[in-house]
Amino acid sequence: MDTRDGIASIGTARCEAIGCAICAGIVGKTRAETSRPRRFRRFRKGETVLAEADEIGFVGNVVSGVLRMHKTLPDGRQVIVGLLLPADMFGRVFTHTSNVAIEAAIDATLCCFNRLQFEKLFERFPELEHRTVVSISHELDAAQDWMLLLATQSVIERVATFLLILSRRTGPHPAEAGMMRSVHVPVARRDMAAYLGTTVESISRSIQHMARSGVVRIIDPQNFVILDPRRLVELSGHTLEEFDLPAARLRRLG
Amino acid sequence: MDTRDGIASIGTARCEAIGCAICAGIVGKTRAETSRPRRFRRFRKGETVLAEADEIGFVGNVVSGVLRMHKTLPDGRQVIVGLLLPADMFGRVFTHTSNVAIEAAIDATLCCFNRLQFEKLFERFPELEHRTVVSISHELDAAQDWMLLLATQSVIERVATFLLILSRRTGPHPAEAGMMRSVHVPVARRDMAAYLGTTVESISRSIQHMARSGVVRIIDPQNFVILDPRRLVELSGHTLEEFDLPAARLRRLG
DNA sequence: CGAGGACTTGAGCCAGTTCAACTCATGTGG
Protein backbone atom coordinates (compact mmCIF):
# COMPACT_ATOMS: atom_id res chain seq x y z
CA MET A 1 0.00 0.00 0.00
CA ASP A 2 2.35 2.69 -1.23
CA THR A 3 0.31 5.81 -1.75
CA ARG A 4 3.07 8.33 -1.36
CA ASP A 5 3.54 8.90 -5.08
CA GLY A 6 -0.11 9.68 -5.47
CA ILE A 7 -0.33 12.24 -2.70
CA ALA A 8 -0.40 15.83 -3.74
CA SER A 9 -1.49 18.62 -1.51
CA ILE A 10 -4.25 20.58 -3.08
CA GLY A 11 -4.55 23.07 -0.24
CA THR A 12 -3.83 26.73 -0.54
CA ALA A 13 -0.39 28.01 0.22
CA ARG A 14 -1.52 28.56 3.77
CA CYS A 15 -2.72 25.01 4.24
CA GLU A 16 0.49 23.69 2.81
CA ALA A 17 2.60 25.94 4.95
CA ILE A 18 1.17 24.63 8.20
CA GLY A 19 1.14 20.98 7.17
CA CYS A 20 -2.63 20.73 7.09
CA ALA A 21 -3.31 17.04 7.64
CA ILE A 22 -6.55 17.04 5.72
CA CYS A 23 -5.54 18.77 2.55
CA ALA A 24 -2.33 16.77 2.43
CA GLY A 25 -4.44 13.62 2.55
CA ILE A 26 -6.56 14.47 -0.44
CA VAL A 27 -5.24 12.98 -3.63
CA GLY A 28 -6.63 14.30 -6.85
CA LYS A 29 -5.87 15.11 -10.42
CA THR A 30 -7.66 18.41 -10.49
CA ARG A 31 -7.64 21.07 -7.91
CA ALA A 32 -11.25 21.98 -8.60
CA GLU A 33 -12.60 18.50 -7.94
CA THR A 34 -11.18 18.16 -4.49
CA SER A 35 -11.11 21.68 -3.21
CA ARG A 36 -14.82 22.28 -3.80
CA PRO A 37 -16.09 21.17 -0.42
CA ARG A 38 -13.52 23.21 1.47
CA ARG A 39 -14.35 26.60 2.88
CA PHE A 40 -12.37 29.02 5.03
CA ARG A 41 -14.12 30.56 8.00
CA ARG A 42 -12.96 33.20 10.43
CA PHE A 43 -13.95 33.29 14.10
CA ARG A 44 -13.36 36.21 16.44
CA LYS A 45 -11.99 35.67 19.92
CA GLY A 46 -14.69 34.18 22.13
CA GLU A 47 -16.97 33.10 19.29
CA THR A 48 -18.39 29.59 19.47
CA VAL A 49 -17.36 27.20 16.73
CA LEU A 50 -19.39 24.30 18.11
CA ALA A 51 -21.41 24.15 21.34
CA GLU A 52 -21.51 21.17 23.69
CA ALA A 53 -24.12 18.65 22.47
CA ASP A 54 -24.37 20.52 19.15
CA GLU A 55 -24.96 18.78 15.86
CA ILE A 56 -21.55 18.37 14.26
CA GLY A 57 -22.09 20.05 10.90
CA PHE A 58 -18.52 20.49 9.85
CA VAL A 59 -15.00 19.36 10.59
CA GLY A 60 -11.65 20.70 9.49
CA ASN A 61 -8.44 22.07 10.83
CA VAL A 62 -7.01 25.22 12.30
CA VAL A 63 -5.15 27.43 9.85
CA SER A 64 -4.29 30.23 12.25
CA GLY A 65 -5.23 31.18 15.80
CA VAL A 66 -6.14 28.94 18.72
CA LEU A 67 -9.31 27.05 19.59
CA ARG A 68 -10.18 25.80 23.05
CA MET A 69 -12.29 22.72 23.70
CA HIS A 70 -14.04 22.71 27.03
CA LYS A 71 -16.54 20.74 29.06
CA THR A 72 -18.88 22.05 31.75
CA LEU A 73 -20.51 20.37 34.74
CA PRO A 74 -24.18 21.09 35.50
CA ASP A 75 -23.13 23.48 38.28
CA GLY A 76 -20.86 25.50 36.02
CA ARG A 77 -17.41 24.20 36.88
CA GLN A 78 -15.45 23.76 33.71
CA VAL A 79 -12.22 22.48 32.31
CA ILE A 80 -10.42 22.99 29.04
CA VAL A 81 -9.79 19.53 27.61
CA GLY A 82 -7.59 20.72 24.79
CA LEU A 83 -6.16 23.65 22.89
CA LEU A 84 -6.10 23.39 19.11
CA LEU A 85 -3.20 25.11 17.37
CA PRO A 86 -2.58 25.60 13.63
CA ALA A 87 -2.56 22.25 11.74
CA ASP A 88 -4.72 20.55 14.41
CA MET A 89 -7.97 18.96 13.31
CA PHE A 90 -11.24 19.80 15.02
CA GLY A 91 -14.67 18.16 14.92
CA ARG A 92 -15.49 14.49 14.72
CA VAL A 93 -16.34 12.20 11.87
CA PHE A 94 -19.07 9.53 12.13
CA THR A 95 -20.44 11.32 15.18
CA HIS A 96 -23.68 13.25 15.41
CA THR A 97 -23.23 15.41 18.46
CA SER A 98 -20.23 17.01 20.09
CA ASN A 99 -18.88 15.95 23.45
CA VAL A 100 -17.16 19.30 23.97
CA ALA A 101 -17.71 22.97 23.26
CA ILE A 102 -15.23 24.55 20.86
CA GLU A 103 -14.53 28.28 20.94
CA ALA A 104 -11.96 30.60 19.46
CA ALA A 105 -9.49 31.35 22.26
CA ILE A 106 -8.09 34.11 20.04
CA ASP A 107 -9.07 35.17 16.52
CA ALA A 108 -8.83 32.11 14.31
CA THR A 109 -9.11 30.97 10.71
CA LEU A 110 -10.42 27.48 10.06
CA CYS A 111 -10.35 25.29 6.98
CA CYS A 112 -13.82 23.71 7.13
CA PHE A 113 -15.49 20.77 5.40
CA ASN A 114 -19.11 19.74 5.62
CA ARG A 115 -18.89 16.64 7.80
CA LEU A 116 -20.91 14.33 5.55
CA GLN A 117 -19.11 15.48 2.43
CA PHE A 118 -15.84 14.96 4.25
CA GLU A 119 -16.78 11.40 5.16
CA LYS A 120 -17.72 10.81 1.51
CA LEU A 121 -14.19 11.81 0.53
CA PHE A 122 -12.93 8.75 2.42
CA GLU A 123 -14.23 6.56 -0.40
CA ARG A 124 -12.01 8.21 -2.98
CA PHE A 125 -9.10 9.03 -0.68
CA PRO A 126 -8.46 6.19 1.77
CA GLU A 127 -5.29 7.96 2.85
CA LEU A 128 -7.49 10.76 4.16
CA GLU A 129 -9.27 8.40 6.54
CA HIS A 130 -5.93 6.96 7.71
CA ARG A 131 -4.75 10.48 8.50
CA THR A 132 -7.96 11.12 10.38
CA VAL A 133 -7.36 8.00 12.47
CA VAL A 134 -3.83 9.16 13.23
CA SER A 135 -5.07 12.63 14.13
CA ILE A 136 -7.66 11.31 16.59
CA SER A 137 -5.07 8.93 18.00
CA HIS A 138 -2.73 11.82 18.72
CA GLU A 139 -5.54 13.70 20.40
CA LEU A 140 -6.22 10.63 22.54
CA ASP A 141 -2.53 10.37 23.44
CA ALA A 142 -2.57 14.01 24.49
CA ALA A 143 -5.72 13.46 26.56
CA GLN A 144 -4.13 10.50 28.33
CA ASP A 145 -0.95 12.46 29.01
CA TRP A 146 -3.13 15.20 30.46
CA MET A 147 -4.96 12.72 32.68
CA LEU A 148 -1.58 11.76 34.16
CA LEU A 149 -0.83 15.44 34.73
CA LEU A 150 -4.20 16.20 36.34
CA ALA A 151 -4.28 13.08 38.49
CA THR A 152 -0.76 13.07 39.88
CA GLN A 153 1.12 16.35 39.42
CA SER A 154 1.44 19.45 41.60
CA VAL A 155 0.52 22.85 40.25
CA ILE A 156 4.14 23.85 39.63
CA GLU A 157 4.73 20.63 37.71
CA ARG A 158 1.65 21.31 35.59
CA VAL A 159 2.74 24.85 34.76
CA ALA A 160 6.26 23.71 33.89
CA THR A 161 4.88 20.94 31.67
CA PHE A 162 2.52 23.38 29.96
CA LEU A 163 5.36 25.80 29.16
CA LEU A 164 7.54 23.00 27.82
CA ILE A 165 4.79 21.66 25.58
CA LEU A 166 4.11 25.14 24.22
CA SER A 167 7.81 25.70 23.75
CA ARG A 168 8.07 22.55 21.65
CA ARG A 169 4.95 23.21 19.61
CA THR A 170 5.00 26.93 19.01
CA GLY A 171 8.43 28.21 19.94
CA PRO A 172 10.90 29.28 17.28
CA HIS A 173 13.16 26.44 16.28
CA PRO A 174 15.95 26.22 18.81
CA ALA A 175 19.22 27.61 17.62
CA GLU A 176 21.94 25.01 17.52
CA ALA A 177 23.71 26.76 20.35
CA GLY A 178 22.27 29.19 22.81
CA MET A 179 18.86 27.65 23.12
CA MET A 180 17.25 31.00 23.86
CA ARG A 181 13.73 29.62 23.87
CA SER A 182 10.96 32.14 24.11
CA VAL A 183 7.50 30.82 24.86
CA HIS A 184 4.30 32.53 23.88
CA VAL A 185 1.26 31.47 25.91
CA PRO A 186 -1.67 32.03 23.56
CA VAL A 187 -4.30 32.25 26.31
CA ALA A 188 -4.94 34.27 29.45
CA ARG A 189 -4.49 33.04 33.06
CA ARG A 190 -8.14 32.16 33.29
CA ASP A 191 -7.85 29.66 30.44
CA MET A 192 -4.53 28.39 31.72
CA ALA A 193 -6.15 27.65 35.07
CA ALA A 194 -9.08 25.87 33.40
CA TYR A 195 -6.64 23.84 31.32
CA LEU A 196 -4.36 22.92 34.22
CA GLY A 197 -7.19 22.15 36.61
CA THR A 198 -6.31 24.86 39.12
CA THR A 199 -6.93 28.54 39.89
CA VAL A 200 -5.52 31.75 38.45
CA GLU A 201 -3.96 32.54 41.82
CA SER A 202 -2.04 29.27 41.94
CA ILE A 203 -0.90 29.74 38.34
CA SER A 204 0.35 33.21 39.17
CA ARG A 205 2.24 32.03 42.25
CA SER A 206 3.88 29.19 40.31
CA ILE A 207 5.04 31.45 37.51
CA GLN A 208 6.34 34.11 39.88
CA HIS A 209 8.17 31.42 41.81
CA MET A 210 9.83 30.12 38.64
CA ALA A 211 10.83 33.68 37.77
CA ARG A 212 12.27 34.39 41.23
CA SER A 213 14.32 31.20 41.10
CA GLY A 214 15.71 32.12 37.68
CA VAL A 215 14.14 29.35 35.62
CA VAL A 216 12.20 31.69 33.36
CA ARG A 217 12.11 35.41 32.67
CA ILE A 218 8.72 37.08 32.42
CA ILE A 219 8.52 39.41 29.44
CA ASP A 220 4.80 40.06 29.89
CA PRO A 221 2.00 37.90 31.27
CA GLN A 222 1.87 35.86 28.08
CA ASN A 223 5.51 35.81 27.01
CA PHE A 224 8.44 34.15 28.71
CA VAL A 225 12.04 33.27 28.08
CA ILE A 226 13.21 29.91 29.35
CA LEU A 227 16.49 30.72 31.06
CA ASP A 228 17.19 27.24 32.41
CA PRO A 229 15.57 24.51 30.31
CA ARG A 230 17.10 21.73 32.42
CA ARG A 231 15.62 22.98 35.64
CA LEU A 232 12.29 23.63 33.96
CA VAL A 233 12.22 19.99 32.89
CA GLU A 234 13.11 18.94 36.44
CA LEU A 235 10.25 21.06 37.76
CA SER A 236 7.91 19.41 35.26
CA GLY A 237 8.57 15.95 36.68
CA HIS A 238 9.39 14.62 33.22
CA THR A 239 12.60 13.81 31.39
CA LEU A 240 14.44 15.82 28.76
CA GLU A 241 13.64 13.28 26.03
CA GLU A 242 9.91 13.65 26.53
CA PHE A 243 10.19 17.20 25.26
CA ASP A 244 12.68 16.48 22.48
CA LEU A 245 15.40 18.31 24.39
CA PRO A 246 18.68 16.48 23.89
CA ALA A 247 20.82 17.08 26.97
CA ALA A 248 23.89 17.83 24.88
CA ARG A 249 22.40 20.99 23.46
CA LEU A 250 21.19 22.67 26.62
CA ARG A 251 23.04 25.29 28.54
CA ARG A 252 22.05 27.78 31.19
CA LEU A 253 21.36 31.33 30.04
CA GLY A 254 22.31 34.38 32.07
CA MET B 1 -22.74 4.19 1.05
CA ASP B 2 -25.10 1.52 2.30
CA THR B 3 -22.97 -1.35 3.49
CA ARG B 4 -25.41 -2.78 5.98
CA ASP B 5 -26.63 -5.53 3.68
CA GLY B 6 -23.09 -6.71 3.19
CA ILE B 7 -22.17 -6.88 6.86
CA ALA B 8 -22.05 -10.29 8.41
CA SER B 9 -20.36 -11.04 11.65
CA ILE B 10 -17.82 -13.78 11.19
CA GLY B 11 -16.81 -13.90 14.83
CA THR B 12 -17.37 -16.83 17.08
CA ALA B 13 -20.50 -17.01 19.15
CA ARG B 14 -18.64 -15.25 21.91
CA CYS B 15 -17.59 -12.34 19.74
CA GLU B 16 -21.11 -11.98 18.46
CA ALA B 17 -22.57 -12.13 21.92
CA ILE B 18 -20.58 -9.17 23.19
CA GLY B 19 -21.05 -7.06 20.08
CA CYS B 20 -17.38 -7.22 19.12
CA ALA B 21 -16.85 -4.10 17.03
CA ILE B 22 -14.08 -5.57 14.95
CA CYS B 23 -15.61 -8.85 13.89
CA ALA B 24 -18.92 -7.14 13.17
CA GLY B 25 -17.06 -4.82 10.83
CA ILE B 26 -15.55 -7.55 8.73
CA VAL B 27 -17.59 -8.35 5.66
CA GLY B 28 -16.83 -11.51 3.81
CA LYS B 29 -18.28 -14.34 1.83
CA THR B 30 -16.26 -17.04 3.48
CA ARG B 31 -15.55 -17.42 7.12
CA ALA B 32 -12.13 -18.85 6.43
CA GLU B 33 -10.90 -15.88 4.44
CA THR B 34 -11.55 -13.32 7.11
CA SER B 35 -11.13 -15.21 10.32
CA ARG B 36 -7.62 -16.37 9.52
CA PRO B 37 -5.75 -13.44 11.07
CA ARG B 38 -7.74 -13.60 14.27
CA ARG B 39 -6.41 -15.37 17.34
CA PHE B 40 -7.72 -15.67 20.86
CA ARG B 41 -5.28 -15.10 23.69
CA ARG B 42 -5.71 -15.44 27.42
CA PHE B 43 -3.96 -13.25 29.97
CA ARG B 44 -3.83 -13.94 33.69
CA LYS B 45 -4.47 -11.18 36.21
CA GLY B 46 -1.47 -8.88 36.34
CA GLU B 47 0.07 -10.03 33.06
CA THR B 48 1.24 -7.35 30.66
CA VAL B 49 -0.52 -7.19 27.31
CA LEU B 50 1.52 -4.24 26.06
CA ALA B 51 4.17 -2.23 27.93
CA GLU B 52 4.55 1.55 27.74
CA ALA B 53 6.65 2.50 24.71
CA ASP B 54 6.31 -1.05 23.37
CA GLU B 55 6.09 -1.88 19.71
CA ILE B 56 2.38 -2.34 18.97
CA GLY B 57 2.33 -5.81 17.45
CA PHE B 58 -1.34 -6.55 17.72
CA VAL B 59 -4.70 -4.95 18.27
CA GLY B 60 -8.09 -6.39 19.01
CA ASN B 61 -10.84 -6.33 21.55
CA VAL B 62 -11.69 -7.68 24.94
CA VAL B 63 -13.86 -10.80 24.92
CA SER B 64 -14.00 -11.33 28.67
CA GLY B 65 -12.25 -9.86 31.70
CA VAL B 66 -10.91 -6.36 32.25
CA LEU B 67 -7.78 -4.61 31.02
CA ARG B 68 -6.29 -1.52 32.60
CA MET B 69 -4.34 1.10 30.66
CA HIS B 70 -1.93 3.10 32.76
CA LYS B 71 0.79 5.69 32.48
CA THR B 72 3.75 6.24 34.80
CA LEU B 73 5.84 9.31 35.60
CA PRO B 74 9.63 8.97 35.82
CA ASP B 75 9.38 9.00 39.64
CA GLY B 76 6.87 6.18 39.72
CA ARG B 77 3.58 7.99 40.26
CA GLN B 78 0.97 6.45 38.06
CA VAL B 79 -2.60 6.78 36.90
CA ILE B 80 -5.00 4.44 35.18
CA VAL B 81 -6.18 6.23 32.06
CA GLY B 82 -8.83 3.71 31.21
CA LEU B 83 -10.40 0.35 31.96
CA LEU B 84 -11.29 -1.85 29.00
CA LEU B 85 -14.35 -4.07 29.41
CA PRO B 86 -15.70 -6.77 27.07
CA ALA B 87 -16.36 -5.42 23.55
CA ASP B 88 -13.84 -2.58 23.98
CA MET B 89 -10.99 -2.34 21.49
CA PHE B 90 -7.39 -2.14 22.61
CA GLY B 91 -4.20 -1.21 20.77
CA ARG B 92 -3.72 1.40 18.12
CA VAL B 93 -3.65 1.27 14.35
CA PHE B 94 -1.14 3.26 12.28
CA THR B 95 0.98 3.74 15.39
CA HIS B 96 4.32 2.14 16.12
CA THR B 97 4.69 2.49 19.86
CA SER B 98 2.22 2.54 22.69
CA ASN B 99 1.53 5.61 24.78
CA VAL B 100 0.22 3.51 27.66
CA ALA B 101 0.88 0.20 29.36
CA ILE B 102 -1.92 -2.36 29.13
CA GLU B 103 -2.32 -5.11 31.71
CA ALA B 104 -4.96 -7.63 32.64
CA ALA B 105 -6.71 -6.21 35.71
CA ILE B 106 -8.34 -9.62 36.12
CA ASP B 107 -8.06 -12.76 33.98
CA ALA B 108 -9.00 -11.80 30.44
CA THR B 109 -9.57 -13.26 27.00
CA LEU B 110 -8.68 -11.12 24.01
CA CYS B 111 -9.54 -11.41 20.35
CA CYS B 112 -6.25 -10.38 18.72
CA PHE B 113 -5.19 -9.37 15.22
CA ASN B 114 -1.69 -8.72 13.97
CA ARG B 115 -1.68 -4.95 13.65
CA LEU B 116 -0.34 -4.76 10.10
CA GLN B 117 -2.66 -7.49 8.89
CA PHE B 118 -5.52 -5.69 10.57
CA GLU B 119 -4.66 -2.45 8.78
CA LYS B 120 -4.55 -4.38 5.51
CA LEU B 121 -8.14 -5.51 6.14
CA PHE B 122 -9.18 -1.86 5.89
CA GLU B 123 -8.66 -2.07 2.11
CA ARG B 124 -11.25 -4.79 1.70
CA PHE B 125 -13.56 -3.75 4.54
CA PRO B 126 -13.86 0.06 4.69
CA GLU B 127 -16.61 -0.40 7.26
CA LEU B 128 -13.98 -1.87 9.57
CA GLU B 129 -11.93 1.31 9.47
CA HIS B 130 -15.05 3.40 10.10
CA ARG B 131 -15.78 1.32 13.18
CA THR B 132 -12.21 1.79 14.32
CA VAL B 133 -12.59 5.55 14.00
CA VAL B 134 -15.79 5.43 16.05
CA SER B 135 -14.13 3.26 18.67
CA ILE B 136 -11.18 5.63 19.10
CA SER B 137 -13.61 8.56 19.17
CA HIS B 138 -15.51 7.00 22.04
CA GLU B 139 -12.27 6.41 23.90
CA LEU B 140 -11.39 10.07 23.37
CA ASP B 141 -14.82 11.14 24.65
CA ALA B 142 -14.29 9.02 27.74
CA ALA B 143 -10.82 10.52 28.27
CA GLN B 144 -12.23 14.05 28.02
CA ASP B 145 -15.03 13.22 30.44
CA TRP B 146 -12.40 11.89 32.81
CA MET B 147 -10.34 15.07 32.49
CA LEU B 148 -13.38 17.00 33.68
CA LEU B 149 -13.71 14.62 36.61
CA LEU B 150 -10.03 14.79 37.56
CA ALA B 151 -9.73 18.54 37.15
CA THR B 152 -12.86 19.73 38.92
CA GLN B 153 -14.51 17.08 41.07
CA SER B 154 -14.11 16.12 44.72
CA VAL B 155 -13.24 12.57 45.70
CA ILE B 156 -16.82 11.71 46.65
CA GLU B 157 -18.06 13.00 43.31
CA ARG B 158 -15.48 10.87 41.52
CA VAL B 159 -16.43 7.73 43.39
CA ALA B 160 -20.14 8.32 42.78
CA THR B 161 -19.49 8.92 39.07
CA PHE B 162 -17.38 5.77 38.87
CA LEU B 163 -20.12 3.64 40.42
CA LEU B 164 -22.75 5.10 38.10
CA ILE B 165 -20.66 4.47 35.01
CA LEU B 166 -20.02 0.88 36.07
CA SER B 167 -23.68 0.45 36.87
CA ARG B 168 -24.61 1.55 33.37
CA ARG B 169 -21.95 -0.52 31.62
CA THR B 170 -21.87 -3.72 33.58
CA GLY B 171 -24.92 -3.82 35.84
CA PRO B 172 -27.81 -6.11 35.08
CA HIS B 173 -30.44 -4.43 32.99
CA PRO B 174 -32.63 -2.40 35.28
CA ALA B 175 -35.98 -3.94 36.00
CA GLU B 176 -38.82 -1.77 34.80
CA ALA B 177 -39.81 -1.11 38.37
CA GLY B 178 -37.70 -1.60 41.44
CA MET B 179 -34.40 -0.53 39.97
CA MET B 180 -32.46 -2.75 42.32
CA ARG B 181 -29.13 -1.97 40.74
CA SER B 182 -26.19 -3.97 41.93
CA VAL B 183 -22.77 -2.77 40.90
CA HIS B 184 -19.73 -4.95 40.58
CA VAL B 185 -16.41 -3.09 40.75
CA PRO B 186 -14.01 -5.27 38.75
CA VAL B 187 -10.84 -3.90 40.37
CA ALA B 188 -9.39 -3.47 43.84
CA ARG B 189 -9.16 -0.20 45.82
CA ARG B 190 -5.61 0.32 44.67
CA ASP B 191 -6.69 0.45 41.02
CA MET B 192 -9.76 2.50 41.85
CA ALA B 193 -7.50 5.06 43.51
CA ALA B 194 -5.14 5.12 40.53
CA TYR B 195 -8.12 5.55 38.20
CA LEU B 196 -9.79 8.27 40.24
CA GLY B 197 -6.58 10.19 40.92
CA THR B 198 -6.69 9.79 44.68
CA THR B 199 -5.62 7.37 47.46
CA VAL B 200 -7.07 4.11 48.74
CA GLU B 201 -7.80 5.79 52.08
CA SER B 202 -9.89 8.52 50.48
CA ILE B 203 -11.77 5.97 48.37
CA SER B 204 -12.52 3.96 51.46
CA ARG B 205 -13.78 6.97 53.39
CA SER B 206 -16.03 8.04 50.51
CA ILE B 207 -17.59 4.62 50.13
CA GLN B 208 -18.13 4.21 53.86
CA HIS B 209 -19.71 7.65 53.96
CA MET B 210 -22.11 6.75 51.15
CA ALA B 211 -23.00 3.56 52.99
CA ARG B 212 -23.59 5.34 56.32
CA SER B 213 -25.87 7.87 54.63
CA GLY B 214 -27.90 5.11 52.97
CA VAL B 215 -27.02 5.78 49.34
CA VAL B 216 -25.44 2.38 48.75
CA ARG B 217 -25.21 -0.90 50.60
CA ILE B 218 -21.84 -2.62 50.74
CA ILE B 219 -22.11 -6.33 49.98
CA ASP B 220 -18.36 -6.82 49.95
CA PRO B 221 -15.49 -4.52 48.99
CA GLN B 222 -16.20 -5.02 45.28
CA ASN B 223 -19.99 -5.36 45.25
CA PHE B 224 -22.61 -2.79 46.08
CA VAL B 225 -26.31 -2.21 45.83
CA ILE B 226 -27.43 1.26 44.87
CA LEU B 227 -30.19 2.02 47.35
CA ASP B 228 -30.84 5.59 46.28
CA PRO B 229 -29.91 6.21 42.64
CA ARG B 230 -31.17 9.80 42.75
CA ARG B 231 -28.93 10.78 45.61
CA LEU B 232 -26.01 8.93 44.07
CA VAL B 233 -26.46 11.02 40.94
CA GLU B 234 -26.62 14.16 43.08
CA LEU B 235 -23.39 13.16 44.80
CA SER B 236 -21.79 12.63 41.39
CA GLY B 237 -22.40 16.25 40.36
CA HIS B 238 -24.04 15.12 37.13
CA THR B 239 -27.62 14.81 35.93
CA LEU B 240 -29.82 11.74 35.66
CA GLU B 241 -29.80 11.88 31.87
CA GLU B 242 -26.03 11.64 31.68
CA PHE B 243 -26.31 8.12 33.06
CA ASP B 244 -29.40 7.11 31.08
CA LEU B 245 -31.48 7.14 34.25
CA PRO B 246 -34.93 8.50 33.42
CA ALA B 247 -36.29 10.16 36.55
CA ALA B 248 -39.69 8.52 36.15
CA ARG B 249 -38.30 5.07 36.78
CA LEU B 250 -36.33 5.71 39.92
CA ARG B 251 -37.50 5.07 43.41
CA ARG B 252 -35.79 4.77 46.76
CA LEU B 253 -35.12 1.27 48.03
CA GLY B 254 -35.41 0.33 51.71
C1' DC C 1 -1.01 -21.11 62.59
C1' DG C 2 1.68 -17.30 60.83
C1' DA C 3 2.57 -14.13 56.91
C1' DG C 4 0.98 -11.07 53.80
C1' DG C 5 -2.30 -8.43 51.43
C1' DA C 6 -6.69 -5.76 51.17
C1' DC C 7 -9.46 -2.71 53.47
C1' DT C 8 -10.69 0.47 57.12
C1' DT C 9 -10.11 4.04 60.60
C1' DG C 10 -7.79 7.75 63.15
C1' DA C 11 -4.89 11.96 63.69
C1' DG C 12 -2.00 15.55 62.05
C1' DC C 13 -0.37 18.29 58.38
C1' DC C 14 0.08 20.84 54.10
C1' DA C 15 -0.71 22.24 49.20
C1' DG C 16 -3.79 24.69 47.17
C1' DT C 17 -8.24 26.97 47.49
C1' DT C 18 -10.97 30.93 48.86
C1' DC C 19 -11.58 35.54 49.90
C1' DA C 20 -9.90 40.05 49.75
C1' DA C 21 -7.07 43.86 48.54
C1' DC C 22 -4.13 46.04 45.49
C1' DT C 23 -1.70 47.43 40.87
C1' DC C 24 -1.86 48.27 36.23
C1' DA C 25 -3.51 48.54 31.55
C1' DT C 26 -7.37 49.55 28.60
C1' DG C 27 -11.44 51.64 27.25
C1' DT C 28 -15.48 54.86 27.56
C1' DG C 29 -18.07 58.98 27.95
C1' DG C 30 -18.62 63.64 29.52
Place this chain on the structure above:
DNA sequence: CCACATGAGTTGAACTGGCTCAAGTCCTCG
Protein backbone atom coordinates in the same frame (compact mmCIF):
# COMPACT_ATOMS: atom_id res chain seq x y z
C1' DC D 1 -8.21 65.33 28.39
C1' DC D 2 -9.47 63.45 32.71
C1' DA D 3 -12.68 60.63 35.70
C1' DC D 4 -14.12 56.45 36.13
C1' DA D 5 -15.21 51.65 35.29
C1' DT D 6 -13.66 47.19 34.01
C1' DG D 7 -10.84 43.29 33.65
C1' DA D 8 -6.36 40.92 34.06
C1' DG D 9 -2.79 39.84 36.99
C1' DT D 10 -0.51 39.66 41.46
C1' DT D 11 -0.05 39.19 46.43
C1' DG D 12 -1.48 38.25 51.26
C1' DA D 13 -3.89 35.64 54.88
C1' DA D 14 -6.79 32.15 56.53
C1' DC D 15 -9.11 27.86 55.85
C1' DT D 16 -9.79 23.01 54.44
C1' DG D 17 -10.06 18.71 51.59
C1' DG D 18 -7.41 15.27 50.99
C1' DC D 19 -2.81 13.35 51.74
C1' DT D 20 0.48 10.99 54.77
C1' DC D 21 1.59 8.12 58.33
C1' DA D 22 0.24 4.75 61.58
C1' DA D 23 -2.45 1.24 63.59
C1' DG D 24 -5.87 -1.97 63.50
C1' DT D 25 -9.21 -5.79 61.44
C1' DC D 26 -10.27 -9.33 58.39
C1' DC D 27 -9.41 -12.67 54.85
C1' DT D 28 -6.61 -15.83 52.11
C1' DC D 29 -3.04 -18.87 51.36
C1' DG D 30 1.04 -21.59 52.21
